[in-house]
Amino acid sequence: MQRRIPRTRIRRTVAAMAATAGVFALTACGSGFNDPQASGGASGSAGALSSSDQPLTVLIGSSGDAETAAVKSAVADWSSSSGTKATVQAASDLNQQLSQGFASGKPADVFYLGADTFANYAKQGSLLAYGDQLKNKDDYYPSLVTNFTYDGKFTCAPKDFSTLALEINTKMWDAAGLTDADVPTTWDQLKSVAQKLTTPKVAGLVTSNEYQRLGAFMVEAGGNLMNDTSTKATADSAANKQALTYVQDGLKSGWWKFTTDVGAGWGGEAFGKGQAAMTIEGNWITGAMKSDYPDVDYKVVPLPAGPAGKGTLQFTNCWGIAADSPNQAAALKLVEQLTSSDDQLAFAKAFGPMPSVQSAADGWKKIYPDYSAFIDSADFAKGVPTAAGNGDVVTDLNSKLGSLKTADIDSLLGTAQKNLSALQG
């Protein structure tokens, strides 16, 4: 009895203490979070930009040292000319670090944003929709501006973009007795050259089994998963079915293989290792070929036209500015500088991205005359869906495209249609 009484008391007191500590901790946490309303986040509303003398943080998802160094030097240049301090930070997991920033109320001021994820952040109100205040806003490719328009507002400035083109291994091309005149410009020609290039060890064409490559054929057939403004699902269109049927046909007859079938991580690896005579990748392949497979000779040509004419997919990133940034005015100036023709060409020289402004297109072609197919494809390129939540749908579709060879195309596209339509609701 004697022993039991103090013990219950201790237990009670500990519980009380835990509760008090909990309340303390909660209030402490509460003050740690900046209330977005209080900190003057002008989310979406044009005009009133926050302004202060606080330094800027730039968070980038870098492809490597070359890119980090180039962005650092460009930002440092801007910093010294404008007098506003700015630091560049390369993220190890961009989405995760962005999310943490937004949740804590102290996000990076300027950051990379993928076209496929930007709508998720725009939907939660974390982004400043500043597009219409850019001085150079008419210089951007209109299709890129459409990509970064959320809820009717041009949200963030396109940073750069990439398009898909066809890469051909010239050695294998010559060995198969093909000449420049044989470069495929239609689906039928693509099929016939790929068949000629296919040997027991080499597949004519190897691509990854994802919408991000096969979607180009949907565009060439006149379709895509969603309409250009990503407001309506068009996945189950006849054009998409035609495109996938063409791919399926290629897989069945063996001149088209998926990277997973040859054990490669991506098209560039299969192409570099000589498992593929042709592949379909974006301009990032040029850097990889140079560093990993410098001995492989290849050329880049635009993708062949489909039943509805020329087409390809484009991928892009933008410079996001946080709605909670205390110095949006300076951030906007920085973005204008970073997307200027001069800065973008400097980036192009350093690590190869294609400028998002039309005025820099000729400059890019001068730097990379062999790869002009990529930038020429901008005229007929279409974007990937940007509706909030599309990532899951595309992942789901990709998981099924892996077995496209035997899949029922109607049900595959039907599921995608159902899931994309659900995003609108």
Place this chain on the structure above:
Amino acid sequence: MTSATVRPPVRQPVQRHGNGIRRGQTRAGLLFTAPAVILLVVFLVVPIVMALWVSVSDWGGRGSPFSSDVNFVGLKNYGAITSGGGLAESDFGTALRNNLWYVLLVVPLQTALALLLASLVNSRLLKGRGFFRTAFYFPSVTSSVAITVLWFFLFSPAGAVNALLRIFGIQGPNWPADATGVLHGLLAAVGVQNGPGFLTGAGFLGVSWWDWLAGPSFGMLILISMAVFTTSGTFMLLFIAALQNLSGEVEEAAMMDGTSGWQRFRLVTLPQLRPTLFTVLTLGLIGTWQVFDQVYTGSKGAPGKTTLTPAFLSYQAGFINQQWGQAAAIAFILFAIIVALTLFQRFVLRERGVSKRRMRRNGFITGADGAYRAADRSIATAETGGTDLTGSSRGDRR
């Protein structure tokens, strides 16, 4: 105050505080536990409460979840992942399916392997026991990221595993890319391509019963084999510690009774390892239901979403899709599953008294104090050659 008369005098505060030497103990105790309690509250209780709130709110990921513009939405997030027929539901169902197969294979395999290795390195006959202990434990201390990369390398279509299979004339599958369930694959080998209508027609969580029964995919087998390889070393350590704690006398007594090695292991050693077995199974169960890093660094859910797990799905829903409510809801459902399974396992592995019938059959009777004692001392005495082992050992214990 009228009731004061009814109160027993023991409850008087004076008596509680007044006994000399114990005074102030309570306060000191609280003071000493305070740092740990505060740390637990700040880093455990508060985040859990926050996550619980997020799972029933419409918090979008910006600013504090406790700010005024975040609304309570009830069980909407839970509803989205468990009903409605959308992608969120079928993703959650798929993730649960994958993880269930993972648990079903990993937990028994790693426990059995750990026990086997522990018995091996514990046997006095083995030379170089220290070396083997280190070797078996090594995978556990190696970075899981490094092992994941290595494992996927081994299982690549042109990798070591397939090269090994080729020696035996087997054309190995394209492991990291083959989304076929193992059971489906076996059925397809005997000509069953599509499941019967009652399995394909109905389902649970947006996944048809036929797909629930698909078994782990070949891609998932990579992760399963890796988990068995890396964690059995850790659990081997627990088993070794337990084995070394067992008294040799019991084993010797069993030997004297003429038991075979296997009988000794099954009837003498294993029952004594029950607490450790419970620990290992519980840790294994919790660890396998939370598998994340191998998926994050290795497969990211590929091939065909067959390595998607609830923990990874929760990460994806939150950090990539900004569906924080759903992400938290997934985490709490996972928590409920783990707690339920642990309780179930505790129930199965509970300490059961030997049934009265069995005791009687073995020649014991209940004594006046409720303890069992040998019914016929003469039998025991006769069997042990005149020395009263049962009697003396009981005497020692008291």
